[in-house]
Amino acid sequence: xxxxxxxxxxxxxxxxxxxxxxxxxxxxxxxxxxxxxxxxxxxxxxxxxxxxxxxxxxxxxxxxxxxxxxxxxxxxxxxxxxxxxxxxxxxxxxxxxxxxxxxxxxxxxxxxxxxxxxxxxxxxxxxxxxxxxxxxxxxxxxxxxxxxxxxxxxxxxxxxxxxxxxxxxxxxxxxxxxxxxxxxxxxxxxxxxxxxxxxxxxxxxxxxxxxxxxxxxxxxxxxxxxxxxxxxxxxxxxxxxxxxx
Numbered sequence: 001x002x003x004x005x006x007x008x009x010x011x012x013x014x015x016x017x018x019x020x021x022x023x024x025x026x027x028x029x030x031x032x033x034x035x036x037x038x039x040x041x042x043x044x045x046x047x048x049x050x051x052x053x054x055x056x057x058x059x060x061x062x063x064x065x066x067x068x069x070x071x072x073x074x075x076x077x078x079x080x081x082x083x084x085x086x087x088x089x090x091x092x093x094x095x096x097x098x099x100x101x102x103x104x105x106x107x108x109x110x111x112x113x114x115x116x117x118x119x120x121x122x123x124x125x126x127x128x129x130x131x132x133x134x135x136x137x138x139x140x141x142x143x144x145x146x147x148x149x150x151x152x153x154x155x156x157x158x159x160x161x162x163x164x165x166x167x168x169x170x171x172x173x174x175x176x177x178x179x180x181x182x183x184x185x186x187x188x189x190x191x192x193x194x195x196x197x198x199x200x201x202x203x204x205x206x207x208x209x210x211x212x213x214x215x216x217x218x219x220x221x222x223x224x225x226x227x228x229x230x231x232x233x234x235x236x237x238x239x240x241x242x243x244x245x
Contacts, residue, residue, distance in 0.1 A: 005038060006193065010200055017055040017201040019227060020144075021162075021208030022215075028052055028142045029102055029231045033238070036095050036141075042180045045141050049177035050194060055201040056170040062209055063163035068156065071126045075168045078130025083175050086138050092180070093139055099239030101140035103232045109149050120150040120164075130168070137176060144169060145228060158212060158220040 012034045020027030031051065035044040060067065093101070118125050129150045137143030147168065151161050212220075 001038070009034060009038070010197070013051060013197050013200045014204045017051075017204035018208060020052070020055055021059050021205040022211050027055070028144050029228070029235070032141045033099065033102065033231075033235055036098060041092055041095060041098060041141075045180045046177050047194065047197070048141065049173040049180070051197050051201050053170060053173040053177065054198040055205045056166050056173060058202045058205045059208070060163065060166040060170055062205070063159060063166060066159045066163035067167050068160055068164045071120055071164050072167050072171075074124075074126035075130035075133075076171055078127035078132075079134040079172060079175060080130075082131040082134035082138075083179065086135065087179060087182075091138065093141075096239050096242035097139075098141050099235045099242060101136075101239075102142060103234070103236030103239055105136070105140060105145050106228045106232045109146065112149075117153045118150055119153040121154045121156070125150060133168075134172065134175065137172060138179060141176075143172060148224070152221075158215065158217050161220075162212065 012031055016027035016031035018027065019030065028048070032044065032048045035048050038044075039047065118128075120126060120129060129147060133143040133147045136146045144165070147165060151165065154161075156164065215223075
């Protein structure tokens, strides 16, 4: 792989890890979109999962004391149920499908009336969120935007939201890496560049508490929406161009 490509991917890892560290999502959409340019779907998703596991795992360590554990454990149970079902099917989307789903998901979520948005704090909802988010992330590669649907209506503050999403997504990245890795996405990721990518992700994530501490809950939610819609529009165009080819 040319040096210029490695530099571009490294820069993307830093930017995406920073965005994920601040907003709890959005960064993954950028990183996966860039990786899909250079790798097949299975390899890109496995590499993406490893990098995001490092970023989310470190973010979970940084905000550990704010994690809402009664949300995490039912989420894991729901995710495992979905994982077993999907592994029997061995579904792997093509690149156009991934880009289109990445781009369309935030807009589809926005079409739901506000009163129809579920809350992650409702009884039984973490299990439901875990199952559905796992299905979505195996189809599109990223489930953070969909998972946020369950947090928008909750009364959790930005620190609890970021921390709880960090631990749930860390577990989800493990499931996704196992899923796509077992299908055949491990060949091109077991090398020194993967270790360097993990180090970059952790370093970028380490800077985010300084930003989060200075944000208000309102600003946190407002900037999250702006970043996601910009990225989504780009991916809809990219997915449409691949589909037309």
